[in-house]
């Protein structure tokens with residue numbers, strides 16, 4: 001009897017709109033009820049700055065006590081961006097007509113009259129500064145529980161040395177989490193920096209633990225990529241482990257152990273964190289912090305790793321923007337294999353959360 005088989009899909013024949021994706025397609029709806037990294041702490045000063053988070057323009061500035069205020073970046077008077085104003089004391093003064101706002105968002109002064117209209121207030125956002133990051137809660141402020149900020153304790157620990165940077169990428173946040181949860185791409189996109197053939201050739205183990213997706217890979221007797229050869233001084237083969245923990249929807253930690261092949265000691269350990277924060281539906285902030293427990297007193301190691309890390313992100317940005325922008329007509333059905341398991345699990349969790357909030 002002849003066996004019936006489904007017709008083979010032809011790539012390019014079934015183009016859908018970017019929004020018409022399956023339950024495991026790349027998500028792009030926002031999930032406001034989570035903590036997101038809004039900026040690196042070092043970037044927030046007494047001069048207000050505007051950042052767009054989940055499509056909302058927000059003015060950030062430092063108060064006199066060093067704390068951070070975050071206000072919706074639009075004066076209720078004539079819509080001038082408050083981030084173009086100036087900070088006086090703890091208040092933000094609109095640069096157009098002088099409407100003045102406390103960190104709570106309450107208007108505390110208007111020009112030429114004592115009476116302040118009740119509607120002259122702006123939304124303020126809960127903000128927590130922890131480690132190198134400024135975290136913002138975009139949902140109901142009453143639900144802003146700082147204990148829900150994902151663990152990043154090593155980035156606050158002086159026993160680890162940490163460097164940071166950021167980029168804004170013209171792609172959906174789902175594209176970036178897809179990229180980070182499948183590191184087999186290191187063997188191709190990052191072969192000049194962090195990738196060796198071992199990464200793509202080594203199978204992964206995955207696990208879902210609540211709202212965390214874990215992906216791990218153990219490579220023994222592997223080649224040492226420039227990122228670790230230059231920072232550790234190892235010249236021969238290495239044992240290399242990658243242990244990813246991705247806290248849905250936005251915080252990613254890659255734990256890495258590097259050691260000379262066969263060495264059972266503690267090795268060289270790094271934690272590479274990426275905070276994936278939607279800027280708009282089609283652009284994404286990528287904040288990274290790289291912590292290490294070796295050569296912590298060697299600035300040249302920091303400079304070397306930071307330079308290569310910037311190059312790694314540049315390589316990803318080129319790829320991600322090609323994925324997002326080279327097919328304006330939409331995406332075709334995807335073919336997934338074992339290496340995609342972690343990313344697919346993350347997508348599923350996010351789709352479940354999107355459905356739950358809807």
Ligand SMILES: [Fe+2]
Nearest residue numbers: 179185190316
């Ligand atoms: Fe990458």
